[in-house]
Amino acid sequence: MSRLKxxxxxxxxxxxxxxxxxxxxxxxxxxxKALKKMQPDEVTEEVKKSGLRxxxxxxxxxxxxxxxxxxxxxxxxxxxCNADESEPGTFKDRLLMEKIPHLLVEGMIVSSFxxxxxxxxxxIRGEYMYIMHILQQxxxxxxxxxxxxxxxxxSSYSLDLHVHPGGGAYICGEETALIESLExxxxxxxxxxxFPAVEGLWGCPTIVNNVxxxxxxxxxxxxxxxxxxxxxxGASTGTKLISACGNINKPGVYEIELGVxxxxxxxxxxxxxxxxxxxxxxxxxxxxxxxPILPQRLITTTAKGEPRLMSYExxxxxxxxxxxxxxxxxxxxxxxxxxxxxxTWNFSRFYHHESCGQCSPCREGTGWMEKILxxxxxxHGRMEDxxxxxxxxxxxxxxxxxPFGDAAAWPVAAAxxxxxxxxxxxxxxxxEATRRNYGMGRSAEPIEQVTV
Amino acid sequence: xxxxxxxxxTIDVAPGTTILNAARMIGENVPPAMCYYSKLKGSGGKCRxxxxxxxxxxEQNPRGMPKLVAxxxxxxxxxxxxxxxxxxxxxxxxxxxxxxxLINHPLDCPVxxxxxxxxxxxxxxxxxxxxxxxxxxxxxxxxxxxxPYIQLHMTRCILCYRCVxxxxxxxxxxxxxxxxxxxxxxxxxxxxxxxxxDFSGNVIDVCPVGALTDKTFRFKSRVWFTxxxxxxxxxxxxxxxxxxxxxxxxxxxxxxxxxxYGEVDEFICNTCRFETKQKSDWVIEGPxxxxxxxxxxxxxxxxxxxxxxxxxEAAQ
Numbered sequence: 023m024s025r026l027k028x029x030x031x032x033x034x035x036x037x038x039x040x041x042x043x044x045x046x047x048x049x050x051x052x053x054x055k056a057l058k059k060m061q062p063d064e065v066t067e068e069v070k071k072s073g074l075r076x077x078x079x080x081x082x083x084x085x086x087x088x089x090x091x092x093x094x095x096x097x098x099x100x101x102x103c104n105a106d107e108s109e110p111g112t113f114k115d116r117l118l119m120e121k122i123p124h125l126l127v128e129g130m131i132v133s134s135f136x137x138x139x140x141x142x143x144x145x146i147r148g149e150y151m152y153i154m155h156i157l158q159q160x161x162x163x164x165x166x167x168x169x170x171x172x173x174x175x176x177s178s179y180s181l182d183l184h185v186h187p188g189g190g191a192y193i194c195g196e197e198t199a200l201i202e203s204l205e206x207x208x209x210x211x212x213x214x215x216x217f218p219a220v221e222g223l224w225g226c227p228t229i230v231n232n233v234x235x236x237x238x239x240x241x242x243x244x245x246x247x248x249x250x251x252x253x254x255x256g257a258s259t260g261t262k263l264i265s266a267c268g269n270i271n272k273p274g275v276y277e278i279e280l281g282v283x284x285x286x287x288x289x290x291x292x293x294x295x296x297x298x299x300x301x302x303x304x305x306x307x308x309x310x311x312x313x314p315i316l317p318q319r320l321i322t323t324t325a326k327g328e329p330r331l332m333s334y335e336x337x338x339x340x341x342x343x344x345x346x347x348x349x350x351x352x353x354x355x356x357x358x359x360x361x362x363x364x365x366t367w368n369f370s371r372f373y374h375h376e377s378c379g380q381c382s383p384c385r386e387g388t389g390w391m392e393k394i395l396x397x398x399x400x401x402h403g404r405m406e407d408x409x410x411x412x413x414x415x416x417x418x419x420x421x422x423x424x425p426f427g428d429a430a431a432w433p434v435a436a437a438x439x440x441x442x443x444x445x446x447x448x449x450x451x452x453x454e455a456t457r458r459n460y461g462m463g464r465s466a467e468p469i470e471q472v473t474v
Numbered sequence: 475x476x477x478x479x480x481x482x483x484t485i486d487v488a489p490g491t492t493i494l495n496a497a498r499m500i501g502e503n504v505p506p507a508m509c510y511y512s513k514l515k516g517s518g519g520k521c522r523x524x525x526x527x528x529x530x531x532x533e534q535n536p537r538g539m540p541k542l543v544a545x546x547x548x549x550x551x552x553x554x555x556x557x558x559x560x561x562x563x564x565x566x567x568x569x570x571x572x573x574x575x576l577i578n579h580p581l582d583c584p585v586x587x588x589x590x591x592x593x594x595x596x597x598x599x600x601x602x603x604x605x606x607x608x609x610x611x612x613x614x615x616x617x618x619x620x621x622p623y624i625q626l627h628m629t630r631c632i633l634c635y636r637c638v639x640x641x642x643x644x645x646x647x648x649x650x651x652x653x654x655x656x657x658x659x660x661x662x663x664x665x666x667x668x669x670x671x672d673f674s675g676n677v678i679d680v681c682p683v684g685a686l687t688d689k690t691f692r693f694k695s696r697v698w699f700t701x702x703x704x705x706x707x708x709x710x711x712x713x714x715x716x717x718x719x720x721x722x723x724x725x726x727x728x729x730x731x732x733x734x735y736g737e738v739d740e741f742i743c744n745t746c747r748f749e750t751k752q753k754s755d756w757v758i759e760g761p762x763x764x765x766x767x768x769x770x771x772x773x774x775x776x777x778x779x780x781x782x783x784x785x786x787e788a789a790q
Contacts, residue, residue: 191655193655208651213518213519213544213547375656376656377656377657378655378656379633379652379654379657380520380633380635381519381520381521382520382523382575382633383571383574385633385656385657385659386574386575386577386578386657388657389656389657390574390577390608390610393610410607413570416570417567417573417574418574420541420542421525421570
């Protein structure tokens, strides 16, 4: 059976970028269907039935998020598409927006219709400026064809869609920081509550969704929420774009049906095609730099001995002690020659650089973690540094305004949890550690039975 | 009225009250606050020292909150149960936050003008360890000249944003703000600019540390060698109600009247603060009570708050 593709079926057709080619391949059907045959609440109901979960990382049910939008005031409502994709290891939205921009525009129209939105924004990261021009062209074409603007397709519904670039800050991918940035302010996350669904952009009810989430909506409207819910496994319905990179034979973006075994995803020729050079698998970051790293013994099987699947539940199985998260789908594979300490240092360098500096644990803690890791990696570490690092991450996690603090702390915690021997080796053999990497270490040893 | 229980003490408070303000109404075991300032709208949530544990969210929802919450910006709900000093988890987290606040803060209280009335100093006595585990270079900045009256030294700043809110809410034009991000973030007038308006001096009063200090007072004396007296004068710009800090007969400094939480009752103008430093400019009301825990009370007996003592007035 060929793989089911919802988003990427036509992605390699050259004509798909333009509106004519997109319509020829079945595009904008969902707009016609939703506007002519459905009520806004019916659209939301279909999305609820589909079990679609937010693809930005947290995996919150989209239909439920939509139903939270505050309808008790006559303030305008806004839909924002979060295209500020900047997590290290994640590059899936870029592909969608670059190759098939009209899918996003179509999704935005249907979603805006469902939410009663008259003005919607796509907030794109500043580094994707060339994609912004692609999107702008798609939006202009949609206006010309009557899919956007006053009285869409002759109905009473009107929608304006704008694309707005960010200034190059990872934190603006946090929804309230994104709103602040869009308002023209410094991109500091807001204190919640109030949540954006009640008080968001310019104090009005606002929904923020990821690009991939929005791009799923046309399929759900065309084929029905139940049809979408049949794809996938359990509460992880549908397909997910995985951006695979690292030491694999075929890095790239893959659309998978949720529930594919991790082993199959790494080794089958259909996906990553195995580890480059036939080396051993050492570690895996399954969902972008923020999620806990997994050692070899926990990648293909869970701590319970079940096969690990690419789904929200299976990847999180075992909690943080023996599991990880699906996150945004930034799938980073490490082979036996990679250094976990160096990688952890690299990640915390990123978080140190990107912390907004608003709340103290994250502002001070991310810098401290980076400095300790730098010392460990460069052969100046001390044994007590490892415990210190553990303690610092614990004091950041959960104590910050936004989830950025957690995202900075988790990779450090997981690296120490699973690769402590490698950290210790860096301390004990500082000279050698600057010349060569540690190798597999204990990560390949069979799993001890742990109770969680 | 909704009931809230903080550290086993129950109190009725108005809907919409924050946990911190409810604790202040109880008056015992009040969480510390470095960034929240009740007179400044929108302040709070940033320093994270006021974290508390909510063990029961409300009467309807008996579950607690999964993470510690900032008490200054979390509203109470009927039946809410909060643990502050009774929770070891809270104490540990707070200790952690204080440690993080201190890693880039110079530990040179002996030469800092804020010493003796510094909230970070109080907090580190209460929660900090005697030694630091941070052995890297600390973040330092050059002192920035922002006008004739105020000295900005970013090295001591903890980025509480209070001075930004003061400029937004008290003055017509804000000339300073936060530039850069992460631990490179700083208060700046970008590019060097003079902050010049009638109420700019209030940034000194709201600053919880010694980042913004009074140039007319810097290094004149230590605060615990000065005697605070409440005084007033007729002022056409502000209420004119101030605290004068005397050394002998000389007025060394003028500030707003600060309450137990270090918050001024009323903001005062620059004329009162910087330009009227003769004792004859003022009507002295009497000595100001200083909390006995404060080092400022070291040389003084505690007096009742805001009571005019006739014998003192007569003596003057």
